[in-house]
Each structure stands twice: as C-alpha cells, then as structure tokens.
Amino acid sequence: DEVINKIAAGEVVERPANVLKELIENSIDANANKIEIFIEKGGKKLISVKDNGEGIFQEDMINAVKRHFSSKIEKEEDLYSLKSYGFRGEALASISSVSKLRITSRTIQQPVGSQLYIEGGKFKYLNQTASPLGTKIDVEDLFFNTPARLKFLKSDNTELQHIINIFSYYAILHSDKYFRLVIDKKEVYNLYPSTLEDRIGLLFSSNFAKDLVVIDYENEKGKIYGFVDINLKNKKNFIFVNKRPVKNQLISKTVKNLIGEKGYILFFEFPSFFVDYNVHPSKMEIKFSDDTAVSNLIKEAFSISLNPFKK
Ligand code: ADP
Ligand code: MG
Known part of the structure; x- marks a missing residue:
C-alpha cells in the first residue's frame, strides 16, 4: 500500500503548489468560508491550510488518508455533476506518503478534536486534542523520503510563484470567502469576503x-x-x-x-x-x-x- 501511494503521489503531487491546490479544494468542499494558508521555504518546509469547515470525525481520520477513500461520492451521478472538487480520494493518501502530514480537526458534534500524524506513509499516532471547529492540515518536509523528486523542485522563490498562482486562482473564484496567505511568517494577503x-x-x-x-x-x-x-x-x-x-x-x-x-x-x-x-x-x-x-x-x-x- 505504501509503495502504491508513493507512486500515485507522483501523479497528484509534483510540487508544493499541487499540495496547496488539493488542500484548498478540500477546505472548500468542507464548506469552509475562512481559509488560512501558511507557507515556509517555498512550501518545501511547510504547507499548512486551516479552515473553518465541517471537520473530520476522529473515527474517519484514518480513512481520510486511505487511497480511494472519499466522503464525497454518494451516488454515481455525483461523479458526473462534479459538485465538489474532490471525489477520487487520492490526494491525502498521496501527500501523506511523501511528507510528514498532520491533520488536526474537530466537527461540531465533538467536544474535543483529534490529531493524526503520518510520516512518509507510516502511521505514527491518532490522539484527542483541543481544536477549533474545522480542519488544519500541515504538510511538512515534502518529498523528504523521495530524494529523486525533491531534486526536481525549483528554487524556493520559483515554487512560491506557483503557490501564489494557485492561491490567486481560488481567491478569485471564491471572493465570497475569507482567504489569508502567510509566507515565511509574514502576512502577504488578508482578503475579506468581497465582490x-x-x-x-x-x-x-x-x-x-x-x-x-x-x-x-x-x-x-x-x-x-x-x-x-x-x-x-x-x-x-x-x-x-x-x-x-x-x-x-x-x-x-x-x-x-x-x-x-x-x-x-x-x-x-x-x-x-x-x-x-x-x-x-x-x-x-x-x-x-x-x-x-x-x-x-x-x-x-x-x-x-x-x-x-x-x-
Ligand atoms: P477527495 O477530496 O477526493 O475526497 P482527499 O484525499 O482529498 O479525497 O480527501 C479525503 C477525505 O478526507 C475527503 O473525502 C474528506 O472526507 C476528508 N477531508 C479532507 N480534507 C478535509 C477538510 N479540510 N475538511 C473536512 N474533511 C476533509
Ligand atoms: Mg480532495
């Protein structure tokens, strides 16, 4: 499974901007209207997306990073109508196999949140933890266990341009949502809902x-x-x-x-x-x-x- 996920990761994830795209789409699919993004070293060190969406139940946490798990297709017609961005259930599985992935989340039905940590596709822990409503996903050290792919990444600045490009696409498309972008601890965009x-x-x-x-x-x-x-x-x-x-x-x-x-x-x-x-x-x-x-x-x-x- 680990190997399959690693191979599949190459298809979904080529660079930090692809990770960001998947995470933003998941936040929007979870009906978030507030999305905060933290990037360090062009996304090579950290890509973090925090939302105020529906959250993930503790018992669904492990499933969320399993290949072909998606909570989003309930009926076959959903596949064709594409009401949500996701439906393949590949993104988190792929990303978790080539990074250090931490998901912290709480649903409105839970008094306490939970946190899952996976390192290079290996399960490390799933704990209860304090969490605001919604989900925060931290992707650290992308490609730390796939040196060949790490080598293909461009300079931090080039990767950052790709990240800002992806951010801009979604900020334009969802101007009714709050978006914030913080790069190397500096706030670059703080965009309140607008026309x-x-x-x-x-x-x-x-x-x-x-x-x-x-x-x-x-x-x-x-x-x-x-x-x-x-x-x-x-x-x-x-x-x-x-x-x-x-x-x-x-x-x-x-x-x-x-x-x-x-x-x-x-x-x-x-x-x-x-x-x-x-x-x-x-x-x-x-x-x-x-x-x-x-x-x-x-x-x-x-x-x-x-x-x-x-x-
Ligand atoms: P997909 O988006 O194709 O369903 P992903 O691998 O991107 O697959 O995500 C797997 C599952 O994890 C989603 O179907 C959803 O149930 C859950 N999930 C991921 N990100 C979030 C989020 N930000 N908020 C709530 N649930 C999420
Ligand atoms: Mg998705």
Whole structure:
C-alpha cells in the first residue's frame, strides 16, 4: 500500500503548489468560508491550510488518508455533476506518503478534536486534542523520503510563484470567502469576503480594477465573462471553466492572438458534456469536444468588447 501511494503521489503531487491546490479544494468542499494558508521555504518546509469547515470525525481520520477513500461520492451521478472538487480520494493518501502530514480537526458534534500524524506513509499516532471547529492540515518536509523528486523542485522563490498562482486562482473564484496567505511568517494577503472586482483589485493592485475592460458575451455554444487589463500592469492570466481553475492552450493562444500579452481573468461556461476534466488526475489541463466553438466564442466576445485593441 505504501509503495502504491508513493507512486500515485507522483501523479497528484509534483510540487508544493499541487499540495496547496488539493488542500484548498478540500477546505472548500468542507464548506469552509475562512481559509488560512501558511507557507515556509517555498512550501518545501511547510504547507499548512486551516479552515473553518465541517471537520473530520476522529473515527474517519484514518480513512481520510486511505487511497480511494472519499466522503464525497454518494451516488454515481455525483461523479458526473462534479459538485465538489474532490471525489477520487487520492490526494491525502498521496501527500501523506511523501511528507510528514498532520491533520488536526474537530466537527461540531465533538467536544474535543483529534490529531493524526503520518510520516512518509507510516502511521505514527491518532490522539484527542483541543481544536477549533474545522480542519488544519500541515504538510511538512515534502518529498523528504523521495530524494529523486525533491531534486526536481525549483528554487524556493520559483515554487512560491506557483503557490501564489494557485492561491490567486481560488481567491478569485471564491471572493465570497475569507482567504489569508502567510509566507515565511509574514502576512502577504488578508482578503475579506468581497465582490469579484474588489477581490481582483486587492490581489493585483488597487488600480487594476479600474483599468479593466469587461468581457461579457454568450452565444449558442457557451458563455464568457471576465476582465482584461488594458494598461498592461499585470500580465498574469487566470482561466476558469465551469467554475474550475484550468490551464488551456487553446484559450490562452486564442486570446494572445487577439490582444497580445495582457493580463486577464476569464470565466467560461459550457455544457458539462463539452468539457473533459480527466485528461490527467487533479491536473488543471482540460480538453474541449469542439475547439472551434471555443475559439469562435472568444473571438466574437473580444470583437464586441475590445475594439480599442484592434490592430
Ligand atoms: P477527495 O477530496 O477526493 O475526497 P482527499 O484525499 O482529498 O479525497 O480527501 C479525503 C477525505 O478526507 C475527503 O473525502 C474528506 O472526507 C476528508 N477531508 C479532507 N480534507 C478535509 C477538510 N479540510 N475538511 C473536512 N474533511 C476533509
Ligand atoms: Mg480532495
């Protein structure tokens, strides 16, 4: 089991940012509206996510780190509707096999919380402990027992950029939730629930929101909504499809061909049959069943909203 988990870990977890993504998604799936993230040494030393979600019962703690355990699929249709981020039950099992993982949690039904500690896939202890309502997951010394993978990590600063990128995706997508990011004991973001525009302003500079051009368009194939930064302050881009953060070459190339290197945040909505999320487990790449429909949607939307950019 330990070996299988270690191998599987390579698929889910390549770098600290992948761990952070899984932990944030679990917090959101647990209906948390307050998510605090602590990072040390680019996530190589520590990735910690604390939420005020539903928590985990002591008797479910061990299950939570077992492969293919998920509390989230109850019916087969849930698999296709993807109401929650998780359903494979692989993330915690994989992460626990390649790190020192501590879960501290309490549900509203329990007067006392519990804490589970696993080191490199080996169970160490499960104790009762004082805990606020919700869950805190600490991932320490990622890849300490897989030196080959540790070697592939980039500098702390590069890993940090990936972490901030993941943080930003979810902070944008869930502007109605409180997010806090603390890096090497310094608070970097403290984001109270707000509108999408205000959240974007806080994330990318106070002027950003003012310089944005709004895209808002729909045709028979899908919908597109979002913002483009006309003043080039921010070249970052964030793409969401059906409320999930994604990376997609077709979208980013189409946008780049239309407006050049600009910062943008775009939300797409398509019927679920149109999108394949399972290109790779827990990775952000997706495929569309009709690429032309996607690029046409973008072209039409941009030609209406972004005339100033026309060459
Ligand atoms: P999945 O998200 O696919 O179900 P994970 O390995 O990410 O699988 O998590 C396993 C299980 O652990 C979840 O199904 C859930 O029951 C529990 N869990 C993980 N993180 C949290 C959290 N932050 N709050 C409450 N429960 C959690
Ligand atoms: Mg999960």
